[in-house]
Amino acid sequence: MAQKPSIPKGTRDFSPVEVAKRDYIFATIKSVFQNFGFQSIETPSFENLQTLMGKYGEEGDRLIFKILNSGDYLKKADATLLANKESQKLTSAISEKALRYDLTVPFARYVVQHQNEIEFPFKRYQIQPVWRADRPQKGRFREFYQCDADVVGSDSLWQEVDFVQLYDTVFTKLGLNGVTIKMNNRKILSGIAEIIDASDKLIDFTVALDKLDKIGKEGVTKEMLEKGISEAAIEKVAPLFDFTGTNQQKLNQLATMLASSAEGTKGVEELSFIIDTIETIGLQSANLTLDVTLARGLNYYTGAIFEVAAPEGVKMGSIGGGGRYDDLTGIFGLKDMSGVGISFGLDRIYLVLEELELFKEVALPRPDVLFINFGNEEALYATKAIAKLRAEGVKSELYPSDAKMKKQMMYANKRNIPYVVLVGSKEIEEGTYTLKNMSTGEQSVCKLNELLEVIINS
Amino acid sequence: MAQKPSIPKGTRDFSPVEVAKRDYIFATIKSVFQNFGFQSIETPSFENLQTLMGKYGEEGDRLIFKILNSGDYLKKADATLLANKESQKLTSAISEKALRYDLTVPFARYVVQHQNEIEFPFKRYQIQPVWRADRPQKGRFREFYQCDADVVGSDSLWQEVDFVQLYDTVFTKLGLNGVTIKMNNRKILSGIAEIIDASDKLIDFTVALDKLDKIGKEGVTKEMLEKGISEAAIEKVAPLFDFTGTNQQKLNQLATMLASSAEGTKGVEELSFIIDTIETIGLQSANLTLDVTLARGLNYYTGAIFEVAAPEGVKMGSIGGGGRYDDLTGIFGLKDMSGVGISFGLDRIYLVLEELELFKEVALPRPDVLFINFGNEEALYATKAIAKLRAEGVKSELYPSDAKMKKQMMYANKRNIPYVVLVGSKEIEEGTYTLKNMSTGEQSVCKLNELLEVIINS
Numbered sequence: 001m002a003q004k005p006s007i008p009k010g011t012r013d014f015s016p017v018e019v020a021k022r023d024y025i026f027a028t029i030k031s032v033f034q035n036f037g038f039q040s041i042e043t044p045s046f047e048n049l050q051t052l053m054g055k056y057g058e059e060g061d062r063l064i065f066k067i068l069n070s071g072d073y074l075k076k077a078d079a080t081l082l083a084n085k086e087s088q089k090l091t092s093a094i095s096e097k098a099l100r101y102d103l104t105v106p107f108a109r110y111v112v113q114h115q116n117e118i119e120f121p122f123k124r125y126q127i128q129p130v131w132r133a134d135r136p137q138k139g140r141f142r143e144f145y146q147c148d149a150d151v152v153g154s155d156s157l158w159q160e161v162d163f164v165q166l167y168d169t170v171f172t173k174l175g176l177n178g179v180t181i182k183m184n185n186r187k188i189l190s191g192i193a194e195i196i197d198a199s200d201k202l203i204d205f206t207v208a209l210d211k212l213d214k215i216g217k218e219g220v221t222k223e224m225l226e227k228g229i230s231e232a233a234i235e236k237v238a239p240l241f242d243f244t245g246t247n248q249q250k251l252n253q254l255a256t257m258l259a260s261s262a263e264g265t266k267g268v269e270e271l272s273f274i275i276d277t278i279e280t281i282g283l284q285s286a287n288l289t290l291d292v293t294l295a296r297g298l299n300y301y302t303g304a305i306f307e308v309a310a311p312e313g314v315k316m317g318s319i320g321g322g323g324r325y326d327d328l329t330g331i332f333g334l335k336d337m338s339g340v341g342i343s344f345g346l347d348r349i350y351l352v353l354e355e356l357e358l359f360k361e362v363a364l365p366r367p368d369v370l371f372i373n374f375g376n377e378e379a380l381y382a383t384k385a386i387a388k389l390r391a392e393g394v395k396s397e398l399y400p401s402d403a404k405m406k407k408q409m410m411y412a413n414k415r416n417i418p419y420v421v422l423v424g425s426k427e428i429e430e431g432t433y434t435l436k437n438m439s440t441g442e443q444s445v446c447k448l449n450e451l452l453e454v455i456i457n458s
Numbered sequence: 459m460a461q462k463p464s465i466p467k468g469t470r471d472f473s474p475v476e477v478a479k480r481d482y483i484f485a486t487i488k489s490v491f492q493n494f495g496f497q498s499i500e501t502p503s504f505e506n507l508q509t510l511m512g513k514y515g516e517e518g519d520r521l522i523f524k525i526l527n528s529g530d531y532l533k534k535a536d537a538t539l540l541a542n543k544e545s546q547k548l549t550s551a552i553s554e555k556a557l558r559y560d561l562t563v564p565f566a567r568y569v570v571q572h573q574n575e576i577e578f579p580f581k582r583y584q585i586q587p588v589w590r591a592d593r594p595q596k597g598r599f600r601e602f603y604q605c606d607a608d609v610v611g612s613d614s615l616w617q618e619v620d621f622v623q624l625y626d627t628v629f630t631k632l633g634l635n636g637v638t639i640k641m642n643n644r645k646i647l648s649g650i651a652e653i654i655d656a657s658d659k660l661i662d663f664t665v666a667l668d669k670l671d672k673i674g675k676e677g678v679t680k681e682m683l684e685k686g687i688s689e690a691a692i693e694k695v696a697p698l699f700d701f702t703g704t705n706q707q708k709l710n711q712l713a714t715m716l717a718s719s720a721e722g723t724k725g726v727e728e729l730s731f732i733i734d735t736i737e738t739i740g741l742q743s744a745n746l747t748l749d750v751t752l753a754r755g756l757n758y759y760t761g762a763i764f765e766v767a768a769p770e771g772v773k774m775g776s777i778g779g780g781g782r783y784d785d786l787t788g789i790f791g792l793k794d795m796s797g798v799g800i801s802f803g804l805d806r807i808y809l810v811l812e813e814l815e816l817f818k819e820v821a822l823p824r825p826d827v828l829f830i831n832f833g834n835e836e837a838l839y840a841t842k843a844i845a846k847l848r849a850e851g852v853k854s855e856l857y858p859s860d861a862k863m864k865k866q867m868m869y870a871n872k873r874n875i876p877y878v879v880l881v882g883s884k885e886i887e888e889g890t891y892t893l894k895n896m897s898t899g900e901q902s903v904c905k906l907n908e909l910l911e912v913i914i915n916s
Contacts, residue, residue: 035851
């Protein structure tokens with residue numbers, strides 16, 4: 001009995017057109033990574049369970065896909081756990097491998113494991129799929145690609161400068177002009193927490209502040225008070241409620257406001273260096289903005305924080321992000337490895353390019369020319385010509401059977417093949433080819449080199 | 459406490475150099491696939507368990523990696539199965555997804571599921587990893603890539619002709635001249651089984667026959683008799699023991715020998731057509747050979763059988779293979795879809811290219827030029843130059859910190875960076891750059907456009 005075929009929820013098949021568009025984004029990102037001196041590594045799809053567990057918080061542990069041990073996996077399992085159906089406790093007994101959840105932990109594991117083969121600072125990029133047992137929803141999948149670039153082994157702020165330029169270059173190359181690269185610094189956030197004397201309320205604080213545009217100064221103040229932030233504290237950060245002007249003006253306001261916090265002041269200095277340098281060098285099409293509400297990855301970032309927003313008018317969450325972390329590899333036993341990295345959100349970038357019709361230049365996955373098949377003699381003549389065209393880089397194919405002409409032409413039409421070649425006994429005798437331009441309908445009889453020229457120059 | 463990092467057995471990390479070499483092979487195969495009119499699809503890494511189970515035989519079922527259900531996966535599991543620790547029977551209750559075992563079954567599933575969006579004949583290629591819980595050994599991994607091209611929806615033998623040319627083109631492009639493309643036909647094997655009246659002993663027969671080179675005519679006869687093939691039967695296939703000469707001569711011998719078998723005769727005709735056509739067209743560097751012992755995929759191939767052997771002198775199993783199957787999609791409810799496909803063995807091709815030193819032209823994963831960092835002022839000057847070089851496609855990077863000169867030069871050396879640029883206050887004043895060729899040690903002071911020219915032309 002035939003099964004009705006389907007795929008697991010949260011996963012996707014990609015058609016030839018989708019693969020071509022995705023490959024275009026991958027290739028663009030990859031070429032810029034290489035252009036900036038990054039090297040590619042690849043790690044296995046599954047890691048030892050213990051490599052991944054405990055690295056992403058409790059929620060993360062739950063969302064990791066575990067692989068069932070092969071063979072008689074229950075043999076050594078604890079009978080009581082089985083009898084009581086204690087799923088969670090049983091897991092480590094029947095599963096010792098799990099699918100990659102992100103690229104960062106495998107990268108940290110790689111760096112520690114291969115530290116003696118690596119030249120530091122190590123500039124690596126990695127473009128591979130990851131898997132999460134998240135509830136699938138619009139734009140959220142259980143299998144998706146991450147595109148990461150990181151540098152470990154250097155705490156120089158020139159890396160942050162480099163990453164701002166890298167974002168700018170990739171999005172400019174993709175034709176996606178006008179993205180906003182938002183930056184903040186973990187130390188500025190710590191400084192704010194320090195002066196308001198409420199480090200445990202930092203997230204509440206930034207979440208409330210982020211709503212300034214929507215609910216105004218009063219609304220934000222109200223929410224902060226509700227969250228238990230004192231009036232005196234709110235007073236101290238009052239400048240943030242009128243936080244406008246250039247990046248320079250914002251930095252000046254922050255410097256004044258955080259003067260009493262050593263860490264906050266350090267954060268302002270770091271961000272100033274990056275922003276000043278980028279202003280001197282200039283960007284191609286992106287904007288760089290200081291955004292003091294940016295708090296992503298608060299748990300692990302220790303310095304710069306990046307996030308990229310699509311150009312104005314496009315409704316989409318962040319299309320990239322990253323930051324600096326001071327101790328990525330410590331969990332695997334290699335201390336004092338400062339790192340900084342960024343990531344591109346492939347699926348969202350895809351949707352933005354689609355919305356703005358920026359895939360125009362992606363070559364469609366179809367041959368340049370189809371040779372119609374009128375029978376074995378004609379097909380042999382065609383096949384010889386096809387071999388020559390292919391050698392010149394012209395994507396060519398022969399319709400495999402001598403089906404009705406109409407059917408073959410329909411195939412060419414549906415696959416958007418721009419040229420069709422017809423050869424009958426007359427052409428074979430004369431050593432010629434009848435070339436048909438499928439969009440204009442024009443037909444001409446020509447020699448092979450003419451045919452090649454027309455197709456290559458079209 | 460730090461964990462000592464490792465990866466699951468049978469999996470691999472790939473270093474930048476390995477990724478570059480693998481990418482070179484992938485890119486070569488991909489460009490030829492496209493050149494021949496094939497389109498790429500991608501399917502999810504995991505499929506529904508029922509999509510995969512029962513498609514690869516009992517052994518295959520065991521080797522499929524199953525993914526443990528998320529959440530409280532034991533909740534609905536049968537208590538008796540748990541109490542009795544019946545691993546195998548429990549599996550479908552606690553796992554509903556499994557990692558892809560090959561690309562063929564997911565392809566069949568894809569074709570059926572998307573049949574209304576596809577133009578037939580459908581020429582698809584797919585380059586993705588697959589996973590098997592095989593015992594790891596030299597050259598056999600639990601995660602490895604398959605590179606497949608198939609055509610479904612046409613039984614034309616021109617496809618087989620196309621695949622022979624495709625193999626020839628890929629290996630020629632890789633510089634791997636002199637591979638042998640072996641061909642057989644399932645119908646010839648059936649014909650042989652028919653005339654020896656022992657269809658159940660076909661595998662024993664071909665396995666024994668394959669040893670002709672090693673154990674001679676007598677050894678083969680002895681083994682066949684031991685396997686229960688009668689003397690009368692062996693008599694009938696006597697021509698196979700002196701099966702030498704050109705492909706044409708072999709085909710003639712087979713035609714005579716199999717004259718009484720309709721199916722065998724059909725197989726000889728099919729193979730004749732392919733071999734004759736290829737002889738007329740010619741190949742670039744590969745050899746095409748009829749090999750009547752070739753019996754791979756006997757269970758599912760129904761026509762042509764392909765296998766590619768590395769050039770003589772290289773000890774390596776087959777580096778490619780494929781064949782025609784008449785009913786790929788039937789298991790998923792779409793009947794009468796004849797297909798034919800081939801596959802490239804990436805890992806073995808890698809080893810062969812390494813052995814024959816054919817990776818010479820692969821660009822090393824390193825920047826073309828490193829700018830030494832003497833401090834922030836110099837770094838800013840360098841960064842402006844780097845931006846211009848990168849825009850011209852020159853892979854460039856700044857050493858991130860103003861570490862000791864020696865350390866920075868060592869980094870350049872170890873990463874095999876061919877050029878280093880030094881800029882101090884003198885260069886900044888003059889608007890020049892000191893360019894050092896790392897292999898010759900030569901140094902010259904030049905303007906940016908000269909520097910660009912030297913690097914691009916090197």
